[in-house]
Amino acid sequence: MSSSKLSHQAALAQMSLTEKLAFTPKLLSVVTQTILALIGAPFRDRSTTPSTIKRHVMYTAVRALVDTLTPHQNQYRAPHTDDIYAAYCKIHKLTPESEILQDGTRAHWIGPRNAKKIILYLHGGGYVIPAEPYSFAYLHTLRESLRDSVPAEEIPSVLFLSYDLAPGAQFPRQLIQASALLTHIVTNLRIDLSSIILAGDSAGGNLSLALLSHLAHPHPAVPAVPLPAGAKFLGAILISPWSDFSTSNPGYALNARKDELTPAFLVKCSTSFLGTPYPHAVDANTNYTQPALAEAEWWDGIPVDDILITGGEDEILIDGVKAVAARLSKGRNGVQLLAAKDEAHEGPLLATLLAEPELGASADMIKSWVKSRLNRFTLFPMKNKAALFPYFSSRSSSDNGSPLAGLQSRAYGRLTSLTPLRNQSTSGQKTEPEPRTEP
Known part of the structure; x- marks a missing residue:
């Protein structure tokens, strides 16, 4: 049995009698709120709610669920990550294969173990919820989508970490x-x-950044990773990374009814994860746990050049997503930020959950970005180093030689902010980038 599953079982054993007795009534409350959302959906204010009825109802249900349940109750209602992986393998008629570390930690393979390249994936869930089935489904879809343009032997396998959950x-x-x-x-x-491509969503994006911090600034309580001098990741993908534990950023009010997350849930998560009361004091761990608060110089020595950061303009965490992108982009040309219009938190994963026919602009960009890393060509040719995503300018994609010409027509209308160095609002007005230092 894995370390995370043992930890999960131990946490459930600590679930109080009050939590157990309140579990069913809380679920009934969630069902009630979901039904009311469905009934009222045709009459909702479309300027402050998701664009479709399906999203509106689903996001309302998720908000009610995570807001109402305690971390222990959330773990009680959700199957463990290891069990979700076993179910994924059964659905796709695959033989489960995992790496088992000395302390019992497990990581699960999606794809052959002998792949030339891998995606090291760290899942979200606020550090308190196991991986969801749609996480495995999205990664499966991503791998399959590469087959039309990437040689089979170059398609990366995913190694999915099953980490221990808070508060245990x-x-x-x-x-x-x-x-x-x-x-x-x-x-x-x-x-x-x-x-290796390092990747993670939400809390997994937070953990990915913590790992990069540790590689540049070894944490005294964490064993060092023995890497050759100058070694660097093939790239990193951060999907809606949870970068700042504060709940006072403007996005929390602006997107309160557009997203599936809530401030109350995130406070429960950060408190469980850190073991300190909210608001959390800045301490020696803050640069590792709240990457948006780390100064730009902190990131100078991280072993990766190319980083893709995606977020949704409709998510409450969008300010932290943009802030960490701005920090990472100082003195580094390979950082690309996509803030997608009409997407909430973890847009590609939620679209997978909702079985939407198109997974959205973020999913399109992630797929194209991964292809570019595997095919070893420059994704966006840059005549001006300070201008990322030049093919979204007024010139046509044929003018700038972008290999993603087909993506422009599908995605342009759904994008609002493409890079921390040059932002484009929904009105089309551009804001000037803050000064940056060229390497």
Whole structure:
């Protein structure tokens, strides 16, 4: 049994009698709120709610669920990550295959274990909820979508970390597990860092940034990862990374009814994860746990050049997403930010959950970005180093030679902010980038 499953069971054993007795009434409350949302959907204010009835009802249900339940209750109602992986393999008639570390930590394979390149994936859930089925479904879809343009032997397999959950396991336990898994990959599996894409969503994006911080500034409580001098990841993907634990940013009020997350839920998550009361005091761990608060210089030594950050303009975390992108982009040309119009938190994963026919602009960009890393060509040719995503300018895609010409017509209308260096609002007015230092 994995470390995370043992931790999960121990946490459930600590669930109080009051929490157990309140569980069913809380679920009934969630059902009631969902039904009311469905009834009122045709009459909702479309300027402050999701664009479709399906999203409106689903996001209302999720908000009610995470807001109402305690972390222990959320873990009680959700199958464990290991069980979700087993179910995924059964659906796709695959043989489950996992890496098991010395402390019992497990990481699960999506794709062949002997792949030349891998995506090291860290899942979301506020550090308190196991991986959801749609996480595995989205990653499966991403791998399958590469087959039309990437040689089979170059399609990366995913190694999906099953980390221990809070409040039973608090920082830096999850960072210790991610660090140990990376050590296992480069030492025992003998996969070079240059063949690894680091990726994560939400809390997994937070953990990805913590791992990058640890590699540049080893945390005293976390074993160091033995990397060759100058080694760098093939790239990093951060999907709606949870970057700032404050709930006072403008997006929280602006997108309160457009997103599936709530401030109350995130406070429960950060409190469970850190083990300190909210608001959390700045301390020696803050740069590892709240990456948007770290100064730009903190990121100078991280072992990755190319980073894709995606977020939704309709998510309450969007300010933190943009802030960490701005920090990372200082003195680094390979950072690309996409803030997609009409997308909430974790847009590609939610679209997978809702079985939408198109997964959205973020999913399109992630797919194209991964292809560019695998095919070893420059995704967006840059004549001006300060201008990322030039093919979204007034010139046609044929003028600038973008390999993503087909994407422009599908995605342009859904994008509102493409890069921390040059933002475009819904009205089309551009804001000047803050000064940056060229390397």
